Amino acid sequence: MIFFQSVRMALLSVITNKIRSFLTMLGIIIGVSSVILVVSVGMSFNGQISDQFGDMGTNLLSVNVMGRGVTSSLTYDEVIAYNKIKGVSGVSPTLSGNVTAKHRNNNVDVSLEGVIPAYEHVKDFHVQSGRFVLNIDSQYRQKVAVLGSSTATTLFGSENPVGQDIRLNGETFKIVGLLQSKGTSLMGSNDEKILIPLATAERFLQTKGIQTFEVKTVTEQDIPTVKAMLANSLEQKFKDSSAYDIFDAQEMIKSMEKTNALMSASLAGIAGISLIVGGIGIMNIMIVSVNERTREIGIRKAIGAKKSNILIQFMIESIFLSTLGGLLGIGVGLGLVWIAGKFTPFPIQYAWNMVTISFVFSFVIGVLFGIIPANKAARLRPIYALRTD
Amino acid sequence: MSQEPLIQINHMNHGYMMAGQRMPILQDISMTVNHGEFVAIIGPSGSGKSTLMNMIGCLDLPNSGEYILDGQNVRKTSDNRLAKIRNEKIGFIFQSFNLLPKLSAIENVELPLIYRGLSYRERKKRASQALEQVGLHERMYHRPNQLSGGQQQRVAIARALAGDPPLLLADEPTGALDTHTGKEVMQMIKTLNQQGHTIILITHDLDIADQAKRVIRIQNGVLTEDRRNPE
Numbered sequence: 001m002i003f004f005q006s007v008r009m010a011l012l013s014v015i016t017n018k019i020r021s022f023l024t025m026l027g028i029i030i031g032v033s034s035v036i037l038v039v040s041v042g043m044s045f046n047g048q049i050s051d052q053f054g055d056m057g058t059n060l061l062s063v064n065v066m067g068r069g070v071t072s073s074l075t076y077d078e079v080i081a082y083n084k085i086k087g088v089s090g091v092s093p094t095l096s097g098n099v100t101a102k103h104r105n106n107n108v109d110v111s112l113e114g115v116i117p118a119y120e121h122v123k124d125f126h127v128q129s130g131r132f133v134l135n136i137d138s139q140y141r142q143k144v145a146v147l148g149s150s151t152a153t154t155l156f157g158s159e160n161p162v163g164q165d166i167r168l169n170g171e172t173f174k175i176v177g178l179l180q181s182k183g184t185s186l187m188g189s190n191d192e193k194i195l196i197p198l199a200t201a202e203r204f205l206q207t208k209g210i211q212t213f214e215v216k217t218v219t220e221q222d223i224p225t226v227k228a229m230l231a232n233s234l235e236q237k238f239k240d241s242s243a244y245d246i247f248d249a250q251e252m253i254k255s256m257e258k259t260n261a262l263m264s265a266s267l268a269g270i271a272g273i274s275l276i277v278g279g280i281g282i283m284n285i286m287i288v289s290v291n292e293r294t295r296e297i298g299i300r301k302a303i304g305a306k307k308s309n310i311l312i313q314f315m316i317e318s319i320f321l322s323t324l325g326g327l328l329g330i331g332v333g334l335g336l337v338w339i340a341g342k343f344t345p346f347p348i349q350y351a352w353n354m355v356t357i358s359f360v361f362s363f364v365i366g367v368l369f370g371i372i373p374a375n376k377a378a379r380l381r382p383i384y385a386l387r388t389d
Numbered sequence: 390m391s392q393e394p395l396i397q398i399n400h401m402n403h404g405y406m407m408a409g410q411r412m413p414i415l416q417d418i419s420m421t422v423n424h425g426e427f428v429a430i431i432g433p434s435g436s437g438k439s440t441l442m443n444m445i446g447c448l449d450l451p452n453s454g455e456y457i458l459d460g461q462n463v464r465k466t467s468d469n470r471l472a473k474i475r476n477e478k479i480g481f482i483f484q485s486f487n488l489l490p491k492l493s494a495i496e497n498v499e500l501p502l503i504y505r506g507l508s509y510r511e512r513k514k515r516a517s518q519a520l521e522q523v524g525l526h527e528r529m530y531h532r533p534n535q536l537s538g539g540q541q542q543r544v545a546i547a548r549a550l551a552g553d554p555p556l557l558l559a560d561e562p563t564g565a566l567d568t569h570t571g572k573e574v575m576q577m578i579k580t581l582n583q584q585g586h587t588i589i590l591i592t593h594d595l596d597i598a599d600q601a602k603r604v605i606r607i608q609n610g611v612l613t614e615d616r617r618n619p620e
């Protein structure tokens with residue numbers, strides 16, 4: 001009964017001082033919404049990183065050769081020889097460049113990769129129709145191409161491209177296959193590319209020697225040893241550790257997640273501080289409210305309100321302010337996350353656990369920062385309170 | 390009407406410490422008020438009559454002396470018990486009405502019943518009865534600022550009546566009203582006394598005091614006169 005009445009009084013007092021109540025809650029609103037935004041974005045980034053590197057394969061090593069002096073690359077045979085390292089299940093050298101692809105009136109600038117059949121196994125990237133690049137294509141430097149799904153849509157629309165001709169920088173290639181759709185990764189779109197045989201690419205792009213290749217190991221556990229063997233071999237060849245770079249997805253995920261977690265934590269910490277500042281704001285306004293309503297407190301006490309009645313009334317008002325601020329903050333925060341999702345290239349995740357935590361936190365702030373003012377009100381002596389105007 | 394007096398004050402003393410010196414306010418006050426009486430306590434400002442009212446109203450406790458209200462010794466008790474005594478034994482009528490501005494008339498009248506822990510229905514029933522008694526049944530849902538001074542004081546009287554306390558304690562109830570409405574309010578208080586309510590009225594106005602059945606004068610903290618007005 002008294003509880004219900006107290007809730008009603010708290011509501012009345014919040015409503016009659018709309019602007020003041022809003023400004024009081026602003027600290028909590030900003031605090032809660034930024035916690036939710038920061039944590040959601042951080043989570044989404046983390047998820048994205050794991051997804052993408054996970055997609056690339058956690059038993060995959062990417063090697064980039066910068067070279068030293070005149071030797072700036074490895075030969076095809078040198079790269080293929082890495083297949084003999086224990087634990088390696090496949091090696092896929094690539095040559096890359098950019099071409100303008102044309103079909104009828106459709107033009108598109110797209111990245112071109114020269115690949116060998118092992119690419120399919122190493123990258124776990126298969127055709128949805130037609131066939132992949134074959135050894136025989138390379139031997140005869142066949143002008144055949146496999147299209148990424150987006151590029152196929154751009155050039156051919158809903159038509160089936162397999163079997164049709166395409167012009168790459170003016171040269172006619174025959175499309176033999178269409179890749180599965182794989183989505184965008186940190187390394188760019190997987191679906192906006194054209195694959196041709198490595199030997200064809202060598203001539204087409206006028207390059208010789210392999211500067212990038214990927215090595216797939218049998219299991220994840222083989223990564224460290226294979227990586228060491230590769231490093232050892234490359235070190236022997238170039239005598240310079242800056243001449244090559246071996247990229248390990250697992251290690252990368254770990255370090256990026258670590259950085260990200262650290263950043264999220266510190267940003268959330270700052271947002272948490274703003275919640276506490278918001279709480280102090282509430283305490284401040286509650287003290288003002290107690291002072292303003294000294295007479296009301298006096299009347300209530302004269303009429304028979306106990307200390308606990310007054311205490312509860314002001315505690316409820318403070319909790320009401322802070323949790324209402326928390327709820328508004330949650331709304332604003334989720335809204336901001338939704339808006340942020342419109343601008344990120346990947347789907348955003350909502351930090352639902354933070355929603356619960358911030359609600360509880362704002363409740364606790366209302367309790368903690370309400371105690372002092374409510375206690376002040378409860379301890380007012382009725383004769384003093386009645387004398388005050 | 391019970392045999393024992395409603396109010397029994399024996400040798401009450403009260404004072405404040407000021408600059409290391411004791412400033413006496415009430416000195417050896419003893420008085421008895423029976424059920425059904427209508428007592429006016431008069432005295433100039435600074436005489437101690439407000440302090441005496443605070444003591445009678447259980448808003449403050451005296452430094453020494455005994456105070457028995459309706460059979461309960463008020464001397465040594467906790468704040469919560471004092472609040473309970475105020476709630477059940479006393480109906481306050483203040484000079485400046487002291488209604489809560491955000492609440493409607495009926496909600497103001499309900500307030501003491503809320504603190505008593507009565508159910509919603511019981512509260513509404515009693516509060517509307519009390520408002521009917523003061524003739525404001527029509528204006529139950531008006532806010533204090535939508536009512537005239539006289540009407541506000543009647544709401545305050547209804548609030549004092551709602552809990553059906555044995556004692557109505559009125560502190561200059563006409564002080565903030567014009568002569569005409571002041572008379573109306575006094576008439577209402579007299580009627581309440583005729584209906585059996587015990588009333589203690591604090592005033593500095595002798596004309597008002599003369600309307601009571603008994604007048605107690607206090608000067609410099611000492612009772613100097615206790616007389617009955619002719620009927």
